[in-house]
Amino acid sequence: MPHRDDLVPESALSSSSAAPPKGSGPRRIAIISASVGAGHDGAAAGLADRLTAHGFLVDRHDFLDLLPARAGRLLCDTYHHLLAWAPAGYQRLYAATEHASRPGAVWRALFRSAEQPTLRALQPDTCAVISTYPGAGQVLGALRRRGLLTVPAFTYLTDFSVHALWVAPGIDAHLAVHAIPAAQAHAQGAAAVTVAGPVTDPRFTPATGGERSAARARFGLPEHSPLALLVAGSWGVGPVRRAAAEIRETGVAVPVVVCGRNHALAEQLRQDGIEHAFGWVEDMPGLMHACDVLVQNAGGLTSLEAFATGLPVASYRCIPGHGRANAQALQEAGLATWIRTPEELGPVLTELLHGPRGIAQRAAGIALHRSAPGPVPAIAARTGHRPLQPPASSQAVRRTGRRRLALTAATAAATLSLGVAAPLVYAYSEAPARFTAVAHYLDGDRR
Template identity: 30%
Template sequence: MVMKKKEKILILSGSFGQGHQQVATAIREAVELRLPDFESIVVDFMAWAHPNVYPISHYVYMKSIQMLPQLYGYLYKKTHDRNAFSLGLNNIMSAGMGKMLKLLQQIRPTVVVSTFPFAAGILSKLKEYGLTNVPLVTVITDHSTHSYWIHPFTNHYIVGSNGVKQELIHLGITGEQITCTGIPIRTKFLQPMSKEALIQKHGLNPCLPTILMMGGGEGLIGEELLNPGTLDTLPFKAQFMILCGHNEKLRRQLESKLHSTKHPIYLFGYIEHVQELMAISDLIVTKPGGVTTSEAIAMELPMILYKPLPGQEQENAQFLTRSGVAVNVKDTAELISSISTFLNNSADVIRMKKNAKILNKKAAAFEAVDIITESMMQQRPFYETELSPMTKWRTNRLLKREGAFYSHI
């Protein structure tokens, strides 16, 4: 008996921040559960297409956020709408059509899902040149939009809120091309959890309030916040769980610095069970990334947003504060005051939890898979054996030109 080959769903991501990868993983998990006859393949496109340049560009990106946030914010704002500058920068960031075409020919997917804007831009250009017709679904991973997400040959956009949908419509995308599912989060956030059992598992004191501190996957929470002098200004004792992400240097520093504080401190590096820590926390202090805040909303966990970076973090913070699920603080004094207010005022906590329940879209990944399935049904992609001689010639020319470029990197 001949086994039928599984159709493939290619999910393109990028590790400039953890959010794009987390959404890609969430969709892959939902595909595996909802569509067992399909094979889902996640590719970090920037790392795959530019293996020599990628480590340098990732380092520069992270350092620019840490050291030059105002410059990052200026560039973000300057390119927010489509203009000559944003188009030029997008063209630079979207180099890699030859590599994208090679990837498509290798995997031969039935549909492509992109959680990374520049990967969507490259594929849109290939479709514009007639080199592929594979359906493209873009998943926007923030609570706001930006010109770098919008490309003319995208078949469908999956967005986190109705506000983002209205922004896209204002920019000329038809309503039929946009579905508001919420930002997809991983399936483990849908599983039932016992707070009492998890408190015991992680060795916490059930009588103390619990505060979770996260700075994103790179551990970007400000070091000025995490010292005994600051934490001990809180007028009562609490226990702090601090996630340092991939920032091992910060974790070691905090181990040394925080041993003298009056509060019990629990330090973590990058972990895969953040849903457990959210389940046992009374509130979270975090940077307002789209995915982390969507996870907190799913867990109905009140949020304090600490010093959002200029750009999408500030736009995310505006959405979350308007929705009544978070407060925004600008410095450590305001943060300590907000923690004290929250933990002494159950009405504020109840109000935020109620708002989170209204906003909650835990099943966003499964709704996204339904949209992806519909996109597959609308058009079947063609591959190399079906290309016309002229298209093959243009393809080879494109690959040679980009191959010459990469050989000098």
């Protein structure tokens, strides 16, 4: 029988003691995502951009390609068909496994089959591995526990609600976008939970008046009407046609629907009289600049992008499983309103467009993107790498410090007023040593 070392590639055996000395050159990080929808890949792309900007070399891998034969495609297709054709069945499956202490036997066998391909995919100089998909995190955690992967492994939690599969023993740190998922991960036993903040494309910023008008003209949208941007993920799943019709019937806003790669849905909507129905949209920042409110059904990356642009967000006719769980978590965070009945739709949209609820959510969404330094400092701290920082004068540093203090105070006030403090305080009071904030970087110094 071959020794264990014969089964493990050199990349997995390169320990931190054998890693290049700090400052000797760029260090390599691998990110493992999954092309299941677009959210996991979107988070991976955002992480890769930030890590590259801070001097890391980044390799990206698709977890579906690391599974044997066509198991990855089969997994993705089964998930897609469940959402599209058997949503009640998916809801039961999600509920049955949401708080399981460990994956079932079938899942464990599937994850075990990806272990050696994962190790072989890593380059010899890899200094850390990050997962943005639950299955990949389970594989990395198992490899770390058995000593087959000797570099730090991170899970970046892309959802606001944390299913049990996201939490893997052996993972060195779980990075969350907000205190709500951080508290959920902590409650399920996740290691080193860190509130790192979201990562989105830097093009997602609040629109100026000129950008708004130009975007409306570019997409052929009404110049003056309130516009509700309805999204349903890259697959365009869920009762989208019903939601679009109900938004139109309120008379509060004109529906603008993005159907992702579901071109048949876009055609059906046009036949229904929904004038502004799009398939896959490359310029989502521009389309968000054109609109006034986002209505979503899954609570994934598009919601984070909307927060960055200053759009108020409503969850409506959510898909089962993670869609409903994310809607609940986003509402607890004060970032989005979960509209549960058609009767609430018109009044809530009116509040989001014209009332204090919309103002509060816009402020909370923008603050989410500015109140944490992002995942890079937490990752760099565990790899012993000093991130690249642009040069700054002492005066600029002082201005940055003042802005951070002001932002911290504003964020704390918004957080308390929206009821976010309780879960964060609870998580910290239960185990302050394990529930940690990301180390703040000022002028390139690590804490």
